[in-house]
Amino acid sequence: MVGWLGDWLRDIIAVILLAVFVELLLPNKAMLRYARLVIGLFILLTILSPILKLLQSDVSARLDGIDGLWSETAMMREVPMTGLGQIRRDAEQLSEKRNLEAAGLAEKTLEDAMKNELTQRGGAPVESVDASLKWVDQSGVRTPYISQVVVTLKAAGKEEGGEGEGEATVEEVEPVSVMVDVEGAGGEASREAGAEEPAGEAGRADEPPGESGRWTRADPATAAAIGSIIARGWGVGEEQIVVRLPAGREATH
Amino acid sequence: MSAVEIIQIVGLGLLATVLILVVREQKPMFAFLLAVFTGLFIFLYLIGKIEVIISVLEDLANRSGIPSIYLKTILKIIGIAYIAEFGAQIVRDAGQESIASKIEFAGKVFILVMAVPIISVIVETVIGLLPAGS
Incomplete structure (x- = not known):
């Protein structure tokens, strides 16, 4: 029991230390507010972690969604950016096909x-x-x-x-x-x-x-x-x- | 070591500033380009140094049992913040205040996008705590 409590406290302290470092690293005040929100959520999550375990919800899988979300937005940004060269190549292929x-x-x-x-x-x-x-x-x-x-x-x-x-x-x-x-x-x-x-x-x-x-x-x-x-x-x-x-x-x- | 480097960077900055002040009278365009490249150089130079800090953070995260996704997200936030800030400052230097604020806005949006999965997990947990069927 004491060991589990120690683990939990250590996690919380580590996340808070991380948060302090990040606040130092951030370039300006405007971003600081937003970064603070996200880091605050992380701290909250860490504090809640015993309850999360109790509820057996699959937290790590959900959080992996962060990566997915990111690559998704990256992909969405690429789609409309079809270059002129690409369009030309497509057109050539199409006309080739039509010729055939x-x-x-x-x-x-x-x-x-x-x-x-x-x-x-x-x-x-x-x-x-x-x-x-x-x-x-x-x-x-x-x-x-x-x-x-x-x-x-x-x-x-x-x-x-x-x-x-x-x-x-x-x-x-x-x-x-x-x-x-x-x-x-x-x-x-x-x-x-x-x-x-x-x-x-x-x-x-x-x-x-x-x-x-x-x-x-x-x-x-x-x-x-x-x-x-x-x-x-x-x-x-x-x-x-x-x-x-x-x-x-x-x-x- | 660090003392020498800070002197180098300050010297570079001063030099660039004087040059820009001289050139601006004749060719404002070149002054702007000079500012951009000086900024870019210092930025890239410092990114190499930031690596030390990041390794400290990683070490911290590994010793405690923090999930690695936390650290990854936090590093992404820092990266987004720096890049957005850098771009916004360059644009602001060129006098386009409105575009600069849009870039900063984009940075904020992307940082908030990171928070979406965390928020949903927390909200779900809180809802799960409530007694069902009330």
């Missing part, structure tokens, strides 16, 4: 148009057309150009290549990929937007990408026919067009 979306849309439209054209011209049945756009900086303005077109033909059982037979005669056509690689605009270091698909890179090689196993090239006649259609319609260099067939089930001619 626009490029994606353009690619899709382009692919659809090419596929329609190829189907109408009665070339080999086309499974899918895959166009890759790339960006180039032309005097500060980023403009897209078609870097590659991959036309995937349907592998037909007994399909008659490019003779304009309706699809009726074609049993089943397998994916043919035409890769078109346009270098038209690409003199300068072109920043490549993400608009190109992963296959695009490898696709620049002569052989269609990674496809020794999966794809074979279509026969030169068909490829040339398709290539010329696309080249005429969209101004894509023929060397950038890749026509491919799924391997294994090569089209028989």
Whole structure:
């Protein structure tokens, strides 16, 4: 009992000593009043500490709130202070994103148009057309150009290549990929937007990408026919067009 | 040691004052800047010295069983008070009395923000002491 009383008294004395030091340290009278209030509260808390223990309230956890409160106000002060640089970066990111979306849309439209054209011209049945756009900086303005077109033909059982037979005669056509690689605009270091698909890179090689196993090239006649259609319609260099067939089930001619 | 240092600081202050008085006639702007930097230098120099006092306080707090949060809060209060006071004086030197008083006001508000959790704990305790349901 006496030991507990001694502890309590020692705490109170220590807090009061602390208060005296603080009063000495404070710079001016105006602040002194406010600091005195807080320190008085601390002394009160220390004097009340036996009661606090009795009531079993979680004092230390509550007081830890001081830190939380402080960092909260600090955070609130930072939020409205978004710098001009930050805003610019955000704007750039947004416009980049918008460009990407626009490029994606353009690619899709382009692919659809090419596929329609190829189907109408009665070339080999086309499974899918895959166009890759790339960006180039032309005097500060980023403009897209078609870097590659991959036309995937349907592998037909007994399909008659490019003779304009309706699809009726074609049993089943397998994916043919035409890769078109346009270098038209690409003199300068072109920043490549993400608009190109992963296959695009490898696709620049002569052989269609990674496809020794999966794809074979279509026969030169068909490829040339398709290539010329696309080249005429969209101004894509023929060397950038890749026509491919799924391997294994090569089209028989 | 301390005697030499106080002489240094007083000498620096006097020197700066004379310079400011000379320069003020020609270029009030430079006089103001000189005052600011002299003040800043002395302030930073003394902050290093205050460390000794703070270590004494920490020692005191550790020996007795005071929760460390008390000491942290008190040190924060001292810091806020000093910084607010320093900023307010610089602004006041430049003649903007109203802005200086706003800075001091901000310092007071932040000190009071520190008191909020303590007040709530005490109030809760007092309410807990009252008989329930009365």
